[in-house]
Amino acid sequence: MLEHIWVIPTVTFVSFWLILFLGKRMPRHGAEIGIAALALTFVLSCVATFQWNARPADEVVSPAGEEVHAEEDPSGGHALGQVHALASEVAVEGEGGGEAGHEIEPIRSAVERNVTWFSLGDVTVEAGTLADGLAVVMLFTVTLISLLVHVFSTNYMHGDVRFTYFFAALSLFTTGMLLLVVSSSLLQALFGWELMGLCSFMLIGHWWEKKPNSDAAMKAFLTTRTGDIGLLVGIVIMFFAAGQTFDIATINDLALTGGMGETALVVGALALFLGVIGKSAQFPLHTWLPDAMAGPTPVSALIHAATMVVAGVYLVARLYGVFWEAFDIGAGGINPIAAIGGITILIAAALAFVQTDIKKVLAYSTVSQLGYMIMALGVGAWTAAVFHLFTHAFFKGLLFLGAGSVSHAVHSFEMKDDMGGLRKYMPTTFATFMIGSVALAGLFPFAGFWSKDEILLGAAENGYRLFELIGIIGAFMTAAYMTRCVYLTFFGRYRGHGHPHESPPAITGPLVVLAAFSVGAGLLNFPGFELFGELTENRVLLLAGVEHHAFEVFPAIVSSAVVLAGLAFAGMLFFAQRLPRGVTARNGLARAGYQLLVNKYYLDHLYTGVIIGSIKGRIARAAYWVNQKVIDGVVNAVGIGSAGAGAWVYRHIDQQVVDGAVNGAGFGAEGFGGILRTIQTGRVQQYGALLFGATAVLALSLVIFI
Amino acid sequence: MIAQNIAFAILALVATLAALRVVTTRNVVHAALYLVVVLASVGALYVLLAAEFVAAVQILIYIGAIVVLFLFGIMLTRATIGVESDLDNDQRWIAAITGLFLLGVLTFVLVESFGDDQLPGLAGVSREELTAQRGTGAVGDAIFSTYLVPFEVISVLLLAALVGAIVLARRD
Amino acid sequence: MLVNQFLLLGAVLFCIGVYGVLARRNGVLVLMSIELILNAVNINLVALGSVQGPEAAVAGQVFALFVVTIAAAEVGVGLAIVLLIYRNRSTVDLDEVDLMKG
Numbered sequence: 001m002l003e004h005i006w007v008i009p010t011v012t013f014v015s016f017w018l019i020l021f022l023g024k025r026m027p028r029h030g031a032e033i034g035i036a037a038l039a040l041t042f043v044l045s046c047v048a049t050f051q052w053n054a055r056p057a058d059e060v061v062s063p064a065g066e067e068v069h070a071e072e073d074p075s076g077g078h079a080l081g082q083v084h085a086l087a088s089e090v091a092v093e094g095e096g097g098g099e100a101g102h103e104i105e106p107i108r109s110a111v112e113r114n115v116t117w118f119s120l121g122d123v124t125v126e127a128g129t130l131a132d133g134l135a136v137v138m139l140f141t142v143t144l145i146s147l148l149v150h151v152f153s154t155n156y157m158h159g160d161v162r163f164t165y166f167f168a169a170l171s172l173f174t175t176g177m178l179l180l181v182v183s184s185s186l187l188q189a190l191f192g193w194e195l196m197g198l199c200s201f202m203l204i205g206h207w208w209e210k211k212p213n214s215d216a217a218m219k220a221f222l223t224t225r226t227g228d229i230g231l232l233v234g235i236v237i238m239f240f241a242a243g244q245t246f247d248i249a250t251i252n253d254l255a256l257t258g259g260m261g262e263t264a265l266v267v268g269a270l271a272l273f274l275g276v277i278g279k280s281a282q283f284p285l286h287t288w289l290p291d292a293m294a295g296p297t298p299v300s301a302l303i304h305a306a307t308m309v310v311a312g313v314y315l316v317a318r319l320y321g322v323f324w325e326a327f328d329i330g331a332g333g334i335n336p337i338a339a340i341g342g343i344t345i346l347i348a349a350a351l352a353f354v355q356t357d358i359k360k361v362l363a364y365s366t367v368s369q370l371g372y373m374i375m376a377l378g379v380g381a382w383t384a385a386v387f388h389l390f391t392h393a394f395f396k397g398l399l400f401l402g403a404g405s406v407s408h409a410v411h412s413f414e415m416k417d418d419m420g421g422l423r424k425y426m427p428t429t430f431a432t433f434m435i436g437s438v439a440l441a442g443l444f445p446f447a448g449f450w451s452k453d454e455i456l457l458g459a460a461e462n463g464y465r466l467f468e469l470i471g472i473i474g475a476f477m478t479a480a481y482m483t484r485c486v487y488l489t490f491f492g493r494y495r496g497h498g499h500p501h502e503s504p505p506a507i508t509g510p511l512v513v514l515a516a517f518s519v520g521a522g523l524l525n526f527p528g529f530e531l532f533g534e535l536t537e538n539r540v541l542l543l544a545g546v547e548h549h550a551f552e553v554f555p556a557i558v559s560s561a562v563v564l565a566g567l568a569f570a571g572m573l574f575f576a577q578r579l580p581r582g583v584t585a586r587n588g589l590a591r592a593g594y595q596l597l598v599n600k601y602y603l604d605h606l607y608t609g610v611i612i613g614s615i616k617g618r619i620a621r622a623a624y625w626v627n628q629k630v631i632d633g634v635v636n637a638v639g640i641g642s643a644g645a646g647a648w649v650y651r652h653i654d655q656q657v658v659d660g661a662v663n664g665a666g667f668g669a670e671g672f673g674g675i676l677r678t679i680q681t682g683r684v685q686q687y688g689a690l691l692f693g694a695t696a697v698l699a700l701s702l703v704i705f706i
Numbered sequence: 707m708i709a710q711n712i713a714f715a716i717l718a719l720v721a722t723l724a725a726l727r728v729v730t731t732r733n734v735v736h737a738a739l740y741l742v743v744v745l746a747s748v749g750a751l752y753v754l755l756a757a758e759f760v761a762a763v764q765i766l767i768y769i770g771a772i773v774v775l776f777l778f779g780i781m782l783t784r785a786t787i788g789v790e791s792d793l794d795n796d797q798r799w800i801a802a803i804t805g806l807f808l809l810g811v812l813t814f815v816l817v818e819s820f821g822d823d824q825l826p827g828l829a830g831v832s833r834e835e836l837t838a839q840r841g842t843g844a845v846g847d848a849i850f851s852t853y854l855v856p857f858e859v860i861s862v863l864l865l866a867a868l869v870g871a872i873v874l875a876r877r878d
Numbered sequence: 879m880l881v882n883q884f885l886l887l888g889a890v891l892f893c894i895g896v897y898g899v900l901a902r903r904n905g906v907l908v909l910m911s912i913e914l915i916l917n918a919v920n921i922n923l924v925a926l927g928s929v930q931g932p933e934a935a936v937a938g939q940v941f942a943l944f945v946v947t948i949a950a951a952e953v954g955v956g957l958a959i960v961l962l963i964y965r966n967r968s969t970v971d972l973d974e975v976d977l978m979k980g
Contacts, residue, residue, distance in 0.1 A: 120855060683976050685908075689800050689900050696808040703815055710879055718887045725891050725914055729898030734907065741910050744891070748917050751884070752942075756935070757924045760942050764920075767946055772913065772953050779906045779957040783964040794901050795973050801900030809893040816885045823881045825928060839932035840939070848936045849943070860947050867951030874958035877965075 001048045002055070002111040002131040008041050008048075008139060009178035009192075016171040023164035031154045034167040038147040038174065045139040052108065052136045053535065059109035061542040107537045108133065112184050112249060123244050130184035130248060133536035134317060134386060138181045141393045144517075145306035146174045148510035152401050153298040155506035156408060160296075166206060170302065173199035177307040181314065185246035186235045189315070193231070193279070196308050197224050203303075204295035216294035223288035227278015234272030237264055238322070249539075252321030256543045260325075269326030272319065273337065280312025280370050283344040290355075290363040293413075297404030300359060304366040305397035310389055313373045317386055320377070321540045329380045330545065332463025338378025342470040344371030349477035353484065357413045358403045361485045365440065366396055368474060372455055379467050381458025382541055383525075383533045383548045388451035390532070391521045395439035395447060398514035402433035405507050406489060409500035415488035418496035422489055425500040428508045430490050432515040437486050439518040441479040442563050444556075450522035453556050460555065461547070472562050479566025484573070714754060721747040732790055738776045745769050755825075759842040884925035892918035905960040905970040909953060916949045 001007075015037030023030025114128030150170060157166055176199060180192030205217025235246070241264035242251045254260050276282070281289035289309065293300055303309060316323055316337070327335040348367035355361045369392050376385035403413070409426060412418035423430040439446035442453070452475060459468040494500070502508070524532040533548050541548075724743035731737050745768040752761035831839075838844065849857050891914050898911025920942045927938015964970050 118854075120852075683973060685795065685797065685801075685900050685972060689797060689804055692808060692896050692900065693804045696804065696811050699815070700811045703811070703818070711883075714879060714883055718883070721887065722890055722894070725894045728914065729894055729902065729907075729911055734904060737907055737910055741913065744914065745917065748891075748921060751887075751921060752924055754879075755884070755924050755928050757928070757939050757942070760920070760924060760939050760946075763943060763946055767950060768913070768917075772950060775953055775957055776906060776910060779909070779960060782961055783906060783970045793903055793907065795903045798901040801897050804900060805893040805897035808896060809889060812889040812893070813886060816882055816889060820880075820882045820885060823929070825879045825881055825884075825925070826931070840928075840935040844932070844936050845939050845943070848940050853940050853944075856944060860944055864947060864951050867955050871954040871958040874955070875961050 001044060001051050002136075003113055005048060005111075005129045005131045005135070005139075005182050006113075008044050008143070009175050009182060011037050011041050011044070012171050012175040012178060016168050016175060019164060019168040019171060023168065028154070030164040030167045031150070034171050035147070035150045035154070037171060038143060038150050041174075041178070042140075042143040042147050045136070045143045048131065049136045049140050049535075052131070052133060055108045057106040057108050059539065060106045061539050107539065107542065110249065110538065114184055114247075117188075125187060125246060126185060127188050128184040129182045131182065132538050134314075134538065135181050137386070137390060137532070137536055138314060139178065141390055142174065142177050142181065142306045145393055145397045145514075146170070146177075146302060148397065148401070148513060149298045149302045152301070152404065152507055152510045153296075155504055156298055156404055157296060162206065166203070166296070169199050169202045169206075170299075173203065173302065173307060177311065180311055184248055186238060186248060186251070187246040189248070189318075190231070190235060193275075193311060193315075194228070196311060197221060197228065197279075200224075200292070200303060200308055203299040204292045206296055206299065207294075213294040216288075216291040220288040220292045223285050224278045227275045227285055230271045230274025230278070232275075234268050234270075234275060237268035237271060238319075241265060241268060248318060252319060252540045253543070255321040255325045256540065265322065265326045269322050270336070272315070272322070273340075276312035276316055276374070277340060278312075279315075280309050280374065281367050282312070282340050282371065282374055283347055286344060286348060286367045289367055290351075290360050293357070293359040293363050297359065297400060297407060300363070301397050301400035301404070304363070304400060305393045309366065309370055310373075310393070313370060313377070313385065313389055316374065316377045317382065317389075320382055320546075321544060323377070324380075324540075324544045324546070327378070329378065330462070334464075334466070335378055338375050338459075338464060338467050341371045341373070341375030341378050342467050344368065345375060345470055345474040346371075346477070349474055349481065352481040353477075356415055358406065358415050358419070358485060358489060359400070359413050361415075361481060362396070362399050362403060365399075365478065365481065368478065369396065369440070372452065372471065372474065375467055375471065376455040376458060379455075379459040379464040380462040380546055381455050381548075382546050383536060384451060384454035384458045386536055387525055387532055388448075388455060390524075391439070391447035391451045391518075394514050394517040394521050395436045398432060398436035398511060398518055399440065401507070401511055401514065402429055402436060405429045405503045405511065406433075408503050408507065410496045410498075412496065415485065419489045419494075420492040420496075421494040422500060423491065425494075426502045428502060429511065432508075432511040433490070434486065435515045435518050437482045439522075441482050441567065442475055442559065443479075443567075444560055445519075445522065447518050447520070447522035449556075449560070450525055453559055454525065456559055457552060457555050458548075472559060475559055476562045476566040476569075479563045480570035480573075483567055483570030487570075710754060714751070717747045717750050717754075721751075732793055734780050734790065734793070735777070738773055738780065741776070742769055742773055745773070756836060756840060759845050881925060881929055884921055888918040888921040888925070890918075891915075891921070903971050903973060905963065905972055906957070908972065909956045909960070912952070912956070913949060916945055916952075920945050 015033055018037075019030040019033050023033065026032060110130055110132035112128060112130045114126040117125045117127040119125065150167070153166065153170070157163055160166060173196060176192045176195030178192070179195065180189050183189035183192060201217050201221040204220050205214045208214040208217070238251050239246055241260045242254050243259075245251070255265060278285045289304075292303060295303075323329065323337060327337060329335060329337070345368050348364045348371060352361050352364035352368065355364060369388070373385045373388050373392070376382075376388060406419065406422060406426065406429060407413050409422070409429075410418045435446065439448040442448040452471070456468050456471045456475075459465075459471060540546075721744050724740045724747070727740040728737050728744060731740060745764060749761045749764035749768075752758070752764060895911045895914030895918060898914060899908055902908050902911060923938045923942045923945065924935075925938075926934075927941075928935045960970055963975055967974060
């Protein structure tokens with residue numbers, strides 16, 4: 001299976017076309033094809049995971065970069081005995097020659113399989129699959145969540161106008177993520193990445209008849225696209241820095257062994273990270289994710305839990321050699337990845353407090369948790385980050401589907417107006433939602449506890465004390481906002497209309513499965529057992545010398561205490577109603593803070609109002625002013641205009657300085673508009689005359705002066 | 707060699723005069739027909755440069771397709787078929803000055819940099835060799851090997867233009 | 879033959895085209911003038927290619943072909959725009975089309 005891992009994305013891709021063409025004629029309108037395909041891929045992923053687990057550890061890599069390499073086994077498992085013998089020999093050598101003195105454990109070597117995609121002159125571009133621990137774990141998670149989302153959707157989306165297309169898009173979406181996960185080359189990964197971008201657009205705007213929904217889809221598409229420009233630039237830089245190859249393993253190796261130029265590495269890593277910021281909704285491009293709640297709830301679950309947003313995290317984990325070397329993560333202190341992650345944790349967690357829409361609470365919580373993963377990667381806690389990605393997928397999927405179940409009952413997402421007291425009406429949803437919440441909050445012994453704890457420990461041990469503190473504060477806030485969310489939804493008095501009822505088995509079934517994983521997934525990395533860490537161990541980590549820190553009791557107690565404090569704080573606030581209410585009404589500072597949060601730090605205003613508005617508005621106004629005054633005729637207008645522009649700019653600079661204008665962006669646009677105004681006649685041919693004339697003058701000056 | 711130069715002189719003269727008529731004639735349909743003359747003489751120039759395939763494409767696509775498109779454009783926009791007095795706008799002199807200035811700069815640059823450089827003579831090269839080196843086969847090979855990606859990109863561009871043109875022009 | 883024969887002819891056609899683009903009122907005529915410019919460029923490509931020997935000659939021809947393709951696309955979209963303008967404003971006079979003046 002590991003050599004033929006390409007089958008997995010292919011199955012869902014075929015399913016996409018089948019649903020598209022045959023879906024409408026099927027008795028269940030295509031849902032059965034999607035579920036069957038996902039079930040098949042899930043089984044195949046399980047097989048791949050088991051095969052990976054059974055694969056002999058035959059590769060020895062020493063941190064210094066001088067590796068002792070077991071002979072490559074091109075035919076995979078066919079010559080197991082021989083490879084085994086070789087490996088043990090090499091391993092003995094490795095132990096003997098290990099300068100550091102400590103024993104180097106052999107690891108499982110990744111299975112890479114490439115075929116020539118196309119060749120251009122001397123450059124051959126390969127496509128293929130790369131199966132290693134990270135990939136199989138991701139495959140398992142993605143296919144499981146996607147399968148459950150499919151099952152959930154059969155009931156949730158029942159009777160929808162575009163039911164069939166919804167399932168087709170889900171299949172394609174899953175294909176995108178699976179393709180990204182198994183890609184061995186960056187170019188191929190980009191295909192999966194963009195496929196997801198396209199599908200998220202289609203799915204978020206599934207109910208496009210309503211303007212806000214199609215706006216949200218557009219926003220998600222364009223915001224992630226902003227980041228994707230960085231990704232594209234980064235991939236091109238990596239291509240040339242690594243000697244014209246897109247191969248991920250080669251790029252990682254070269255980055256770690258000093259085979260790349262320093263500048264190219266840093267610039268490339270920054271550009272790639274921009275793509276990650278966009279896709280994984282990190283500050284300051286996180287604004288699209290809460291809006292993406294406009295899509296159907298199962299889509300939100302899929303986007304937030306297993307695909308799309310974790311693609312960015314996955315990319316950093318996959319290209320960890322590049323980021324490790326470029327940002328010098330091993331050195332401690334501070335670096336861009338950890339900083340962005342840390343900022344995101346705090347601002348998103350704060351935003352989650354003021355939301356009244358249950359899905360938006362969860363959306364900001366996702367942003368915050370993604371911040372944890374990115375921060376973990378930034379502080380060198382690779383295993384912890386991937387582990388958190390793994391556990392988070394289960395409890396966040398659970399919470400979203402739970403929110404979907406609730407909204408199915410009360411036909412709304414507004415916690416304050418339409419929910420409350422639902423624990424009596426929906427016992428299964430309530431129980432599973434509670435499990436998801438405490439897992440998210442990180443309470444012992446649920447999944448979130450183990451992964452969050454590993455992140456905090458990793459930050460502390462690698463010399464990132466500041467980020468450990470941020471993580472602890474984040475844990476406190478997480479516990480508190482989830483308490484608020486649970487209280488508003490399930491406790492108190494029912495504030496909605498009608499009679500809510502428990503959802504049917506197609507909805508509660510996935511909830512129960514996910515709840516089981518939310519309880520149990522954390523145990524995979526149980527102290528002393530650590531199956532997860534061992535599974536995902538790879539060459540890059542050893543080459544870079546990334547240390548994995550196992551569980552320690554004291555920090556765990558501290559973080560648990562903080563989580564409990566958060567629960568207690570919010571509990572007092574909401575359940576016991578002990579703290580003063582209406583603080584925002586009386587206290588000016590609190591009100592200002594509340595306003596800031598409700599307006600999402602004014603980031604959307606900054607993007608649309610200030611940046612776009614000022615450029616558009618000012619130029620238009622300047623041009624209008626011009627139009628009133630400028631005499632027609634380009635020739636003398638240029639003369640008069642440049643003098644006028646000088647005077648105008650002078651006057652306005654003066655004005656601006658005197659006023660102490662705050663608006664820098666608008667100011668620049670204003671000056672620019674002033675210069676442009678003389679030629680704003682609207683007649684294209686006058687612009688053309690200026691263009692050609694100016695070109696001729698430039699060419700002449702080029703001839704004369706050079 | 708002399709025969710080539712004479713041919714060039716005739717073709718260049720025809721192309722220049724016809725091009726001048728394209729931009730000065732007062733009849734829109736005549737402009738399109740003069741354009742045919744320009745395009746045909748440029749096509750003949752390609753033959754002088756031993757670029758037979760480009761010459762064929764020039765005739766087929768430009769004259770066969772693009773000029774016909776122009777005639778359709780003229781028809782659909784109901785331009786006056788016949789003499790029209792105001793086909794030029796009021797910045798004709800500015801345009802003429804710009805054009806002449808540009809021509810001056812270009813001529814200066816070209817004379818300065820290429821001077822009396824000769825095109826490598828093809829007289830000694832046999833016909834077979836010429837065909838093998840730069841004939842249609844060689845061009846085809848190059849397009850589908852070295853320039854494959856640009857070729858694909860252009861095909862996508864053409865598709866996009868097709869879709870764009872339909873979207874723009876259809877009535878709804 | 880001199881290289882400059884071809885290059886200068888290209889320059890002449892180019893400048894005539896520029897004049898046409900700037901001075902013509904009718905949208906269709908402007909598009910025709912753009913074709914003149916593109917042809918001038920093509921002459922340059924083919925001529926400069928054949929200076930350098932067979933390989934460059936082929937390269938020049940290939941690029942000339944690409945330019946022809948793009949010219950076709952340009953005319954298609956350009957004429958569609960002109961038709962749209964005509965439909966909306968009943969004229970193809972570019973002087974009338976000055977919505978960009980703000």
